[in-house]
Amino acid sequence: MRKTVLITGGSRGIGRVTAMRLLLDGYSVAFTYANSSEAASRFEAEAGNPLLADGPRVAAFQGDVRDPVRNEQIAAEVMERFGSIDALVNNAGIRRDALMYDMTNDSWREVMETNLDGAFSMTRAALPMMMRQRSGAIVNVASLSGLHGVVGQTNYSAAKGGLIAMTRSLAREVARSGIRVNCVAPGLVETEMTGDLSAEVKKELLRSIPMRRTITPDEVAAAIAFLISDDAGGITGQVLCVDGGASA
Numbered sequence: 001m002r003k004t005v006l007i008t009g010g011s012r013g014i015g016r017v018t019a020m021r022l023l024l025d026g027y028s029v030a031f032t033y034a035n036s037s038e039a040a041s042r043f044e045a046e047a048g049n050p051l052l053a054d055g056p057r058v059a060a061f062q063g064d065v066r067d068p069v070r071n072e073q074i075a076a077e078v079m080e081r082f083g084s085i086d087a088l089v090n091n092a093g094i095r096r097d098a099l100m101y102d103m104t105n106d107s108w109r110e111v112m113e114t115n116l117d118g119a120f121s122m123t124r125a126a127l128p129m130m131m132r133q134r135s136g137a138i139v140n141v142a143s144l145s146g147l148h149g150v151v152g153q154t155n156y157s158a159a160k161g162g163l164i165a166m167t168r169s170l171a172r173e174v175a176r177s178g179i180r181v182n183c184v185a186p187g188l189v190e191t192e193m194t195g196d197l198s199a200e201v202k203k204e205l206l207r208s209i210p211m212r213r214t215i216t217p218d219e220v221a222a223a224i225a226f227l228i229s230d231d232a233g234g235i236t237g238q239v240l241c242v243d244g245g246a247s248a
C-alpha cells in the first residue's frame, strides 16, 4: 500500500516543495495550512499533473497548528481518507524577529506556540497511529537558529532549540516502537519567510555561509525525503543541517 505523509504548512515555501517532492517519490500527501486557502486548493488541483497519473493523492486540511483539538481532528481525518499516517513532517513555522528588549509577549508566545507547541500537539495526535502500526518517521523542521545564537531571534532560537531537544528525547522514547524521529536544520532559504530581509542583511548573512549562497527549498525537501525513507532506517534522534556549511 502507498505510504502517507502528513506535512504541516504545505501551502507555501519549504512545505509545499517537500509535498511535491514526496508526491513524486510515490507517497500520498496530506498537508495543512492556516490561511492560504487559494494556494492550498491550487496545489491540490496540481495533483492532476500527468506525472502523478494514478489519481489524486494529495489532500489539504485547513487548521491552525496552534490548536491541539484541530490537530487531533486532522490526524483522524487523514486516517479516514488515506488509511495510515506513515510519516509526519512538522514544518509549519513563523518568525517574529525583535531584539529582546523590544520583544512583546505576543510575539514570543506566537513563535513558541507555532514552531514548538504545534509540533508537539501534531506529533501527539499522529503518534498513536504510528505506535499501532509499529512503524513511522517524524521529521521536524528546525533551523540553524536552534543550534547557534542569532541576534533578534531569541524567540525563534528558543522554539527551534526546543524542537531539537524534543526530537532527541522522543527518538529515545519511541525507537522500540519502530518510529524514527529526526530534524532538518536549514540555513538561509529563500521563501516568503525570509522575503522581508533587506539586501544588506542578506549580504551580511551570505558572508557567514561557506558556500556563499542560499539553500533552495528543493535541497531541504531532499533531506526531509531522505530522513523519511527506508534509506535512513538506522538514523534517529539526529539533526541534519542543510546550511551550506554555516554550522561547520
Ligand code: NAP
Binding pocket: 008, 009, 010, 011, 012, 013, 014, 015, 032, 033, 034, 035, 036, 037, 063, 064, 065, 066, 090, 091, 092, 093, 094, 114, 115, 141, 142, 143, 144, 185, 186, 187, 188, 189, 190, 191, 192, 193, 194
Ligand atoms: P513560509 O514560506 O512562510 O511558509 C510557512 C508555512 O507554514 C505556510 O504553509 C503557512 O501556512 C504555514 N503556517 C504558518 N503558521 C501556521 C499555523 N499557525 N498553522 C498552520 N500552518 C501555519 O516559510 P518557510 O520558509 O517555508 O519555512 C518552513 C519551515 O522551515 C518553518 O518551520 C521555518 O521555521 C523553517 N526554516 C525556514 C528557513 C528559511 O530560511 N526560510 C530557515 C530555517 C528553517 P499559510 O500559507 O496558510 O500561512
